[in-house]
Amino acid sequence: MIKITPAEFTVFAKYILKISGIFLQKGKEYLIETRIGPLLKEFSCSSFTQLHKKSSSELIKNIEKKIIDAISTNETYFFRDSTPFKLLQHKIIPDLIDKKNRKSKNKPSSTIRIWSAACSTGQEIYSIAIILDELNLNPPKFNIQLLGTDISNTVIAQASYGKYNKFEVDRGLPAPKREKFFTSSEDNTWRIKDKLRANVNFKKMNLIVDSFDSLGKFDIIFCRNVAIYFTSEDRKKLFNKLCKSLEPDGYFLIGSTESIAADAPFFKPKRYLKSVYYEIE
Numbered sequence: 512m513i514k515i516t517p518a519e520f521t522v523f524a525k526y527i528l529k530i531s532g533i534f535l536q537k538g539k540e541y542l543i544e545t546r547i548g549p550l551l552k553e554f555s556c557s558s559f560t561q562l563h564k565k566s567s568s569e570l571i572k573n574i575e576k577k578i579i580d581a582i583s584t585n586e587t588y589f590f591r592d593s594t595p596f597k598l599l600q601h602k603i604i605p606d607l608i609d610k611k612n613r614k615s616k617n618k619p620s621s622t623i624r625i626w627s628a629a630c631s632t633g634q635e636i637y638s639i640a641i642i643l644d645e646l647n648l649n650p651p652k653f654n655i656q657l658l659g660t661d662i663s664n665t666v667i668a669q670a671s672y673g674k675y676n677k678f679e680v681d682r683g684l685p686a687p688k689r690e691k692f693f694t695s696s697e698d699n700t701w702r703i704k705d706k707l708r709a710n711v712n713f714k715k716m717n718l719i720v721d722s723f724d725s726l727g728k729f730d731i732i733f734c735r736n737v738a739i740y741f742t743s744e745d746r747k748k749l750f751n752k753l754c755k756s757l758e759p760d761g762y763f764l765i766g767s768t769e770s771i772a773a774d775a776p777f778f779k780p781k782r783y784l785k786s787v788y789y790e791i792e
């Protein structure tokens with residue numbers, strides 16, 4: 512394995528921060544060596560300096576995409592941490608529907624918009640889609656608009672295809688839900704059924720540099736297990752942008768081990784059973 516020198520680490524960590532927002536502090540040299548090291552051979556480079564030069568001068572950004580894929584942690588699974596989904600099912604969605612019903616008495620349908628920001632391979636947004644279906648919030652009575660975004664082309668492609676291997680469907684997805692919402696193939700893979708897939712859109716988006724203006728406002732935003740990789744300054748900017756993308760009476764959810772008190776004081780925590788969600792103050 513080719514080692515990264517201290518000078519190369521400084522340059523490479525700065526480059527990764529610029530292209531992905533992911534902040535690698537000193538001590539994370541092994542991450543670059545183990546995750547990005549294999550790209551040296553793939554792109555015929557003898558050092559990290561050479562790979563950096565090749566990547567930053569490449570117009571089609573093929574190497575840059577591969578570096579982002581390699582350095583980002585895509586860990587996810589269906590109904591991850593379970594409590595946010597119970598919260599959604601038993602508190603947030605019923606409250607939201609009450610509010611919508613009060614607001615749109617004479618309108619035939621209500622729109623529900625939910626965003627999984629940093630959706631990885633899609634398990635989070637499909638878990639949400641399953642809950643909505645089980646609550647009978649289906650078209651045409653409800654106009655369900657679910658969005659999953661991620662910086663990585665590779666995970667967005669898998670999410671969009673909605674196909675999972677045995678290991679992936681066995682993580683967090685109860686067998687009855689798997690049978691109801693997925694179609695199995697002979698190669699031991701499961702694909703999300705069209706009925707759910709039809710309500711979900713996927714888009715490549717960098718949470719740090721991209722504007723969210725074109726996305727419109729959401730009733731609920733999940734932004735879980737991604738902001739931990741950013742600098743405090745970038746987290747502040749991100750939470751500000753997300754706040755602007757949320758309906759004034761919307762709901763915001765972060766990962767169970769994350770905290771936003773220092774970076775986003777305008778989000779007020781609300782407790783329900785054993786979980787926390789946030790509302791705009």
Ligand SMILES: C[S@@+](CC[C@H](N)C(=O)[O-])C[C@H]1O[C@@H](n2cnc3c(N)ncnc32)[C@H](O)[C@@H]1O
Pocket residue numbers: 531532533583584585586587588591628629630631632635660661662663666716717718719734735736737740766
């Ligand atoms: C650990 S996964 C979290 C997936 C899901 N939200 C969950 O909690 O199960 C983090 C995801 O964030 C994405 N990511 C990293 N930096 C990003 C950025 N700047 N913009 C958008 N997505 C990013 C990665 O590609 C990865 O898929």
